Amino acid sequence: MSQQDVHVEHHCEVCFRMAARRCVPCDILCCEIHMKPHQHKGHKVVNPEVKLEELICANHGKPIQLYCNDDKTMMCLMCQMCKDGKHKNHNVVTLETVHAELKDVLKTKCPEVSKSKQHLQSQLDQLQEEVEQTQHTGQSTEGRLEERRRELYQLVDETVDLLMSRVIKRKNKKLSLLMKNMEKRQQQLKSVLEAESLLQTALQELEAVYFMQGFKDLVQRLESVSHFQYLKMAPRTSVGLL
Template sequence: MDTTGQEPELRGGLNRGLGPLLQLRGCYAPGTDAQNDHTRREIMAALEQLQSEVACSLCLEDFKEPVSISCGHNFCRPCIELCWAKAEGNVLCPQCRETIPEGTFRPNRVLGNIAELVKRLQSEAATAAATPVGNAICARHQEPLKLFCQQDEAPICVICRESRDHQSHKVLPIEEAAKDCKKLIQSELQKLKRKRENAISRQLQDGLTIKQHLEKIEVERDLVVNEFDQLHQFEQKQKSLFLDELQKLQEEMEEKQKADAEKAGHLSTLIEDMETICQQSDSEFLQDIKNILRRSRDFQKPEFTSNFTPKLVAFSLQNAALKLTLKTFKETFASQLKEYEQQARAPELNDQLKGILLSTDSH
């Protein structure tokens, strides 16, 4: 049977699991101290990854009598036989659904050996993880860790003590070093607890202060809205007055323009009438002379002349004054805001500002 298809997949899975174990070979010893905890965790993770590669996808447990089928997948022999016994028609791979000719398989003893090895390694690793620190042994020399190197801050064995790495270092018996380190830890622990108490106290105080500040922010927000509403109402009122005056002046000009046009029309009619009667006979001419002269004298009366120029000049000056006032207001407002902000940051004004805040809150 051709089983070449299974080799890359199986080899890749085993490499993923065995790779970390091979890299860590020689770095792990059962029951090592805290310095080797990281190595221990790496080994356990590698074993878990390797275990996933030697687990049957049907029963999800370690392989029992593993067999390989033509598509390259592996299963427990009892699992695949039970699966195919229930099949109707073509026999398929339970994992990739490929048709398996005649439902054949062959034992995979290598995979079975690996599954047993992984199970044994897991058992040893679990036993090592549960070994007390006091029974820790040196990963390099397999000797008990009875000494503590103060410079490297790590337990060592008597052989490590004589090596070049630790020969010039100061060492202590493991029990004495543990006692000193526990005292140091207790001292640091007390400092941290005091620091935590201060942080909690400061948090409570800051919480009350922040609550007061948040209430003050709401008050200030209402004041800002109220002041700007009043400013907006004043601006709208002045704007309406200004525009009303301009509208009134415009209407006066339009009425004057209309009156002038009507007067010009009446003058044209009078001129035409006077020219017409001058062409009449004497008796006809004199019959309407009184009315013609009255109409002519009415136009000769002095008229009231409207001079709109001074009013326009006044409006232009008012507009210029408004523009200058707004510009000054903007510049002064921004400058004062910046000045007040700087003053508020001055330490000598803190008490004064607190008094202002308290007096404002009391009102």
Template sequence: MASSSMTGVCADELQCIVCLELYKEPITLPCGHSFCKVCIEQHWESSEEATVCDCPNCREVFPIKPKCQKNVALAKLVEQMKLVPGVNEEKMKLVPGVNEEKMKLTSVVNVEERRCTNHGKPIQLYCKDDESFMCVMCMVGQHKNHEVVPVEIVHDELKGVLAAKCPELSKSKQHLESQLHQLKRQVEQTQDSGKGTVDRMEEKRLALYQYVDKSVDLMKSSVIKRQNEKICLLQKQMDKVKEQLNSLQETNSTLKAALQDLETISFLKGYKDVIKRLESVSHFQSLKMAQPTVLDFSKEEKNLGSFIELHENFLKNIMKPVELQMAALDQSSLRRLYGRTPSLDPNSANPWVKISRDLRTATRTETHNPYPEHPDRFDRCVQVLSSDCFSSGRHYWEVEVRSSSWWRIGICLNSMRRKGKGKECWLGGNPESWCLMKYQNKYSTWHNCQGTHLSVPGDPERFGFLLDCEEGEFTCFGDSRVLHVFRGNFLVPVKSAIGVYKHVGDSVRFCSF
């Protein structure tokens, strides 16, 4: 900016903030701010309260109208500045700057956009009630009694809002990068996990008869299929995380650009767009990462030896569709091949549910249990999940229910909501859970608020559940027969779930094998 070598004063310092031009007959108010005499007189004349005189800059009110005497020293500086080459009043209409960079930035701003559309005066104020820009003359109009602040103040406030988002955005970015790293490691581990399994199965193949040869081929295909499905799932998760990471990086760049914007009006006009972009990615930070799981094929290898001992008719069933295979397996075989006893997770238990020391039994209590706060805990629904998490293979467990008259037993995705008492938190009341229910001595199955009544002879004391992650099936057994088969995507983390809802002392227990 041009300056006088004699005074060392920049032309920006000799501009009236009302007209944005060099002072014409400058006067100085008691508060210390200076204006053109005509500008300040017009400002006071435009006020609805004729007796009120205030400063357009700091808004200090003067009970008695100040005497507007010419500031001789300031007027002399203005005259000296006019003699400096390159300085003229037209150039002084640009937004005041402090260096060449700011001058370059403000030079592209339309001067008319910086003026009030109602009065043609420079925009100096911001109405928080209407979220609009205004000049000092607007104070006596529709904005009277509104919360009005100088644009510089709201500029600093909103810039602070954006600056406060930086750590949160950075934390989300780091979290997504960590997730991406974990997914990459799982892909590598999954690729390595089945390398030796196929070869070892080939060695055992020599000990089998013709039907065993066919079963080995089927098992090899199952191993490769599990690998490919798991890798495909992990790749999709990686792609999603990458997409979110890219979106987050773009938003981060937009945020940094906004924070570096030195021009007040331009920043304020773009502020809402930046906030919208921040809100669109805010849910990324709540994204939870399941514990890494690696495919385990050791059980398939051990089971191969067991298959050799099975009856020839059972081996024939291996060649049939999966549905027929499962039908051929009685619960005794399921216990031996896929049986496990899940452990209950105390961190997920509702305060009305007491967990036994061996983490097998859930009991409905009369009083709240003093559990600490935890993000995984059901705060309203009287339910509890297992600590075991499944995303591959086959898993069979049984639950003893003779000590409970109203219960729900099933599975849910690890991402199922835990807080609140709405349908989204009840087992079977949302797309993320599947369950068998007993209520008023009647049985039904539930998923996504859709119920199916079942005919269950007698009153079984134990029910069995088979989860086949790769086939996407969850089968409910009662009295050694299939009651219902759910189908869904169980290649994502799944947990066993129990709900005991009404009578004090009712309990449900995972059976030990």
């Protein structure tokens, strides 16, 4: 969403306590106490970080309150009543209505994101387990080869060296593939977690303007992380030769 990420302290312009909300019509910051008279008058109040110019129609300077389903644009009452008839006979609803509807759309994405996260985490756990098993198996094989080298002395030195080289090469090749797969799934999981965080933030967003501005990009991001190709786990095999 478009709200600033950096936290800035705002103070009530009446008593200088910490500001809780900003009154849009009066353009004044208020604490919890001095906010109540504005609410009683039916004034719209928003978070202190909200930029009022982003809630105001650029064409008429009036609060954005409507949404045109035909043009997919937000607008004020004057836009609908404008003489040029741009939105005449269009399907126009309140911003709160489309805000609620699109939140419902996002909620349907929650199971997909959760499922994708669970699949990726499960595969990462399996990969980690196989990495550990591969390392243990490789080390055990190396140890047995070293023991046999000592038993047979120089007679089998070249043969043991050859076998050792094959085991280490196979182990390293498999470990390299496993680590690449882990890195890929970790990146995908990171993307899913980021998308999930943005999804939860959007669902808790109180301001319809910010919600609408980020909705399209958020849906695209959710769809992209919900269609990751899951890794087909191959049967576990030992890297040892003996």
